[in-house]
Amino acid sequence: MSLLVVCDHDRGHLAEASLEALAFGRPLAVAAGLELAAVVIGVGAEVASTDLAAHGADTVHLASHDLLTDFGPEAWGETVVQLVRATGAKAVLACGTDRGNEVLAQVAARLEVPFVANCRTVQPTDGDWSMTRIQWGGSLLEDATLSADVKLVSVAHHVVEAAPADSPAAGAVAPFRPNLDPSLSATVVVDRVVLRQGITLATSPVVVGGGRGVGSAEGFEPLEELASELGGVVGCSRAVTNNGWRPHSDQVGQTGTRISPEIYIASGISGAIQHWVGAMAAKNILAINIDPEANMVTRADHAVIADLHQVIPAITAEIRRRRG
Amino acid sequence: MRILVCVKRVPAPGARINVTADGQDVDSAHLGFTTSPHEECAVEEAVRLTEVHGGEVTVLTLGPVEAEEQLRYAASVGAHHLVLVPITEVDWDPQRTAAALAGAVADVEAVGGPFDLILFGNESADAGGFQVGVRVAHALGRPMVNGIKGIDVADGVASARREIDGGFEVYNVPLPAVLGVKEGINLPRYPTMKGRLASKKAEVVMDERSAGAGGQERVRLHRPVETVSETAILGTGPEAAPAIVDLLEELGVLS
Ligand SMILES: Cc1cc2nc3c(=O)[nH]c(=O)nc-3n(C[C@H](O)[C@H](O)[C@H](O)COP(=O)(O)OP(=O)(O)OC[C@H]3O[C@@H](n4cnc5c(N)ncnc54)[C@H](O)[C@@H]3O)c2cc1C
Ligand SMILES: Nc1ncnc2c1ncn2[C@@H]1O[C@H](COP(=O)(O)O)[C@@H](O)[C@H]1O
Numbered sequence: 001m002s003l004l005v006v007c008d009h010d011r012g013h014l015a016e017a018s019l020e021a022l023a024f025g026r027p028l029a030v031a032a033g034l035e036l037a038a039v040v041i042g043v044g045a046e047v048a049s050t051d052l053a054a055h056g057a058d059t060v061h062l063a064s065h066d067l068l069t070d071f072g073p074e075a076w077g078e079t080v081v082q083l084v085r086a087t088g089a090k091a092v093l094a095c096g097t098d099r100g101n102e103v104l105a106q107v108a109a110r111l112e113v114p115f116v117a118n119c120r121t122v123q124p125t126d127g128d129w130s131m132t133r134i135q136w137g138g139s140l141l142e143d144a145t146l147s148a149d150v151k152l153v154s155v156a157h158h159v160v161e162a163a164p165a166d167s168p169a170a171g172a173v174a175p176f177r178p179n180l181d182p183s184l185s186a187t188v189v190v191d192r193v194v195l196r197q198g199i200t201l202a203t204s205p206v207v208v209g210g211g212r213g214v215g216s217a218e219g220f221e222p223l224e225e226l227a228s229e230l231g232g233v234v235g236c237s238r239a240v241t242n243n244g245w246r247p248h249s250d251q252v253g254q255t256g257t258r259i260s261p262e263i264y265i266a267s268g269i270s271g272a273i274q275h276w277v278g279a280m281a282a283k284n285i286l287a288i289n290i291d292p293e294a295n296m297v298t299r300a301d302h303a304v305i306a307d308l309h310q311v312i313p314a315i316t317a318e319i320r321r322r323r324g
Numbered sequence: 325m326r327i328l329v330c331v332k333r334v335p336a337p338g339a340r341i342n343v344t345a346d347g348q349d350v351d352s353a354h355l356g357f358t359t360s361p362h363e364e365c366a367v368e369e370a371v372r373l374t375e376v377h378g379g380e381v382t383v384l385t386l387g388p389v390e391a392e393e394q395l396r397y398a399a400s401v402g403a404h405h406l407v408l409v410p411i412t413e414v415d416w417d418p419q420r421t422a423a424a425l426a427g428a429v430a431d432v433e434a435v436g437g438p439f440d441l442i443l444f445g446n447e448s449a450d451a452g453g454f455q456v457g458v459r460v461a462h463a464l465g466r467p468m469v470n471g472i473k474g475i476d477v478a479d480g481v482a483s484a485r486r487e488i489d490g491g492f493e494v495y496n497v498p499l500p501a502v503l504g505v506k507e508g509i510n511l512p513r514y515p516t517m518k519g520r521l522a523s524k525k526a527e528v529v530m531d532e533r534s535a536g537a538g539g540q541e542r543v544r545l546h547r548p549v550e551t552v553s554e555t556a557i558l559g560t561g562p563e564a565a566p567a568i569v570d571l572l573e574e575l576g577v578l579s
Contacts, residue, residue: 109463193485205577302568
């Protein structure tokens with residue numbers, strides 16, 4: 001009997017988070033007395049599955065069907081359901097990405113069992129399992145119990161690092177052909193639109209953030225200048241996007257982007273918890289705020305208690321002066 | 325078009341989220357309440373779609389009777405019909421919530437006719453179970469895609485865009501369909517004075533429902549352990565610039 005890990009991939013390119021799920025699943029499978037299996041679905045599955053044995057998968061199921069041309073939450077969910085029924089898997093694990101959570105929700109709906117999303121720890125016992133999961137995008141934790149014949153759990157992002165197993169597993173390849181109703185093609189990806197390439201808010205080493213304190217859309221020009229001087233990008237708070245000063249793609253936080261730069265310069269941002277969860281992975285935080293009591297200031301590594309409209313241009317000027 | 329949107333009332337915490345002594349709920353004694361940003365955008369999207377294609381928007385919530393506040397807010401920005409499934413417990417687990425919502429949708433459809441589109445948030449702001457919309461869609465036998473940041477409707481098909489690294493995936497989902505949307509799909513409008521006044525008079529239909537508990541049970545809520553760092557104050561004005569640039573140099577971001 002197995003613990004089945006659903007591996008996400010994009011047309012053959014395995015998602016890093018799938019390896020995190022395998023790393024999380026290895027000790028869990030041992031503790032639960034289950035074999036570790038993986039499933040990769042659709043076109044590109046074989047290419048995507050090359051490293052799975054090294055990461056601990058005893059069995060690698062490769063699911064294929066004419067309908068599985070690309071990602072499709074319902075077709076993937078139904079495939080996993082049929083594999084669970086065929087193999088008698090006792091638990092299914094996925095990464096806590098949008099795709100991983102969505103596929104497991106589909107599996108849960110179809111099997112009519114619970115699904116516990118975004119777990120940080122899982123203790124399997126003979127009967128119910130207990131776990132700690134994240135709420136509020138990570139601002140709060142919930143201890144919960146899970147009672148079900150088939151246990152469905154996703155692993156919160158970045159809880160464990162993707163790393164190969166101490167010794168590789170067998171990785172026996174097992175092709176699987178699900179029986180899929182044509183109606184499931186309604187939710188398969190039909191096209192892609194490429195927008196931008198290069199550094200993004202999520203990956204930039206420097207983020208210059210602005211909040212309500214910036215005051216206007218034009219007020220962001222000095223922040224843009226500083227960001228470009230540092231080879232970084234501009235981020236913002238929800239107060240800013242709500243005012244229409246910046247596009248939502250610049251928003252940092254629970255319902256925006258999680259950033260992890262070397263330094264986050266947060267100016268005119270109070271540091272509400274929903275903003276903070278998106279910013280806290282920054283290695284250094286410099287807060288610029290007129291209020292010394294602002295949450296962003298008290299949680300930052302460094303702070304300047306002053307008007308951002310004076311401080312930001314002064315930083316840019318000082319950098320240019322030193323560069324000559 | 326007939327569109328239904330499911331929204332959830334959640335507290336609006338500030339600098340940190342506190343938990344009640346019994347660990348069962350967020351301590352909201354001094355907090356206001358709001359609708360999750362994803363769902364606020366779902367309401368806006370529904371209103372915009374009916375502005376273009378004609379039709380009506382119904383907003384449905386399962387929560388305490390006070391959730392009437394969030395329904396009336398939706399009415400103030402353009403929703404036409406409001407339905408509340410009242411509960412007295414803190415929060416229902418995802419299976420139980422979905423079963424009750426699916427039942428409530430069936431009730432509303434029995435009277436007013438089927439919905440072309442049902443919108444959810446990508447995930448609820450508080451519980452974040454990532455599943456209620458998927459479960460309701462499955463119960464109703466309709467196709468569902470989550471994580472949507474763009475919707476165009478034409479010829480009975482919803483063309484839906486989902487953000488991926490550096491672009492979008494496109495899904496063409498035949499109606500009737502269910503979509504989960506994310507903040508950023510639009511910029512929600514603010515209520516007008518007229519909208520606010522009208523929303524005060526809007527009727528809230530109460531739909532009492534029961535549903536059995538699912539298999540996920542809350543033991544307790546708690547705050548994650550925080551590493552508190554000392555904040556070094558680098559200055560109180562633009563004269564802090566050299567110290568800041570020293571810091572940037574030290575961190576190696578000034579290449
Ligand atoms: C479910 C939910 C999800 C949310 N998700 C997000 C999210 O993803 N991201 C997000 O950002 N928010 C999010 N929010 C909103 C969040 O709660 C706050 O409302 C928001 O972050 C506040 O933005 P702000 O700090 O810019 O504004 P404010 O809180 O108004 O703070 C402005 C700050 O600017 C300072 N200031 C003013 N003038 C100056 C000046 N001249 N120089 C320097 N400082 C100045 C003030 O002292 C103050 O600290 C969410 C809320 C909810 C309920
Ligand atoms: N109590 C509720 N009332 C109405 N809609 C809800 C409720 N709980 C969840 N939803 C909807 O389901 C979506 C997903 O919720 P969740 O599965 O909790 O992440 C939310 O964004 C809402 O649109």
